[in-house]
Every structure is written in structure tokens, then in C-alpha cells.
């Protein structure tokens with residue numbers, strides 16, 4: 001791992017530690033606030049299909065946000081991680097059973113959608129540990145989203161990419177590499193931010 005890799009790892013550790021210290025009350029408030037900001041932004045509110053995700057421990061909770069998207073008529077798909085490092089996608093149903101994967105992610109047990117669902121969405125909510133002022137995102141380091149997004153951003157009709165983080169996780173600069181795909185918007189419990197490009 002080069003310089004950028006170890007700089008990313010150091011920052012990940014710091015950010016994960018801060019996330020572990022958030023109270024349940026803080027998280028519940030964040031969940032409601034994220035869902036409330038949805039209606040204020042046209043790209044978010046008007047999506048026909050959205051790729052989202054089930055938040056894992058420490059992440060800004062996405063349950064209310066996904067419910068709000070569905071209530072607005074958006075079809076929501078969520079990922080299932082595969083051993084080869086790619087993501088499958090399943091239609092989100094909050095009432096359907098999920099299973100916790102070995103890496104701590106809740107995943108639907110339903111059948112994956114055929115084809116490349118990510119190429120048919122107009123909005124992608126992307127998990128992140130931090131995002132910088134240019135929209136560059138720091139993930140958990142497994143590369144699932146970098147690989148998945150690399151395929152959609154080359155398409156003529158690219159979807160709006162939205163990272164979801166706590167406001168304190170918007171940083172002036174995060175370490176980045178050529179394969180990192182920048183996001184268009186950042187959704188936080190404090191509001192929506194548009195990175196400079």
C-alpha cells in the first residue's frame with residue numbers, strides 16, 4: 001500500500017472511532033433529518049429509481065430516508081455484497097427479512113435483480129466515512145462502490161451520486177486516487193451540500 005493508502009487508513013480509523021461515540025438519540029435525530037431534506041432537492045425528490053443501502057452500525061441511519069423515497073414513488077434497490085467484490089441489487093422492502101453478512105452489513109435475502117440495475121437508476125446514495133469539498137469520498141476501503149460506480153459514470157445518462165455522511169465528516173480534503181469517483185451532492189442531517197468541481 002502506498003502513501004495514499006496508509007493516509008486513508010489513518011483517517012478511516014479516526015472517523016470510525018468518532019462514529020462509535022454517537023448516542024442512540026443523536027442517530028435517531030439524524031435519521032429523521034436525512035429523510036426531511038429529501039423533499040427539498042429536486043434531484044433527490046424526483047428520482048424514478050434509486051440505488052440506496054441499508055446503513056450499518058455507526059452510519060447515518062437510512063431507514064426513514066428509504067421509506068420517504070418509496071413514499072414519493074421512487075423504486076429503491078439495495079446492495080448485496082458478493083465474494084468477487086461486486087454488488088448484486090435487490091428491490092428494497094422494509095418488511096422483508098435481511099441477514100447480517102460477515103462484514104457487518106444487513107442484506108436482503110431476496111433474489112437479486114437480473115441485468116445491471118445500477119445502470120437503470122437516476123440516483124445513487126453512496127455510503128461514505130467522509131467526503132471532501134470536491135466531492136471525493138472516503139469509503140471503508142473494500143472498493144465495492146468504486147468498482148460499481150466506475151461502470152455507471154461512463155454512461156451518457158449518468159445518475160446523480162449522493163454521499164450520505166454526518167456534517168462533521170465533510171472535510172476540506174480527503175486522500176484520493178485516480179479510481180475514486182467524485183459525488184455530485186452530499187446529504188447530511190444538517191442539509192444538502194454541493195461540492196465544488
Ligand SMILES: Nc1nc2c(c(=O)[nH]1)N(C=O)[C@@H](CNc1ccc(C(=O)N[C@@H](CCC(=O)O)C(=O)O)cc1)CN2
Nearest residue numbers: 053054055056057081103104105127139140142144145
Ligand atoms: N451500509 C453499507 N453497506 C455497504 C457498504 C457500506 O459502506 N455501508 N459498502 C461500501 O463499500 C459495501 C460493504 N463494504 C464493507 C467494507 C468493509 C466492512 C468492514 O470493515 N466491516 C467490519 C465490521 C464492521 C461492524 O461489524 O460494524 C469488519 O469486517 O471488521 C464492511 C463493509 C457494500 N454495502
Ligand SMILES: Nc1ncnc2c1ncn2[C@@H]1O[C@H](COP(=O)(O)OP(=O)(O)OP(=O)(O)O)[C@@H](O)[C@H]1O
Nearest residue numbers: 137138139140141142143144145146147150179180
Ligand atoms: N474501478 C476499479 N476497478 C478495480 N479495482 C478498483 C476500482 N476502484 C477501486 N478499486 C480497488 O478497490 C480497493 C479499495 O479502494 P478505495 O480505498 O478507494 O476504497 P473506498 O472508496 O474507500 O471503498 P468503497 O468503494 O468500498 O466504499 C483498492 O485496492 C482499489 O485498487
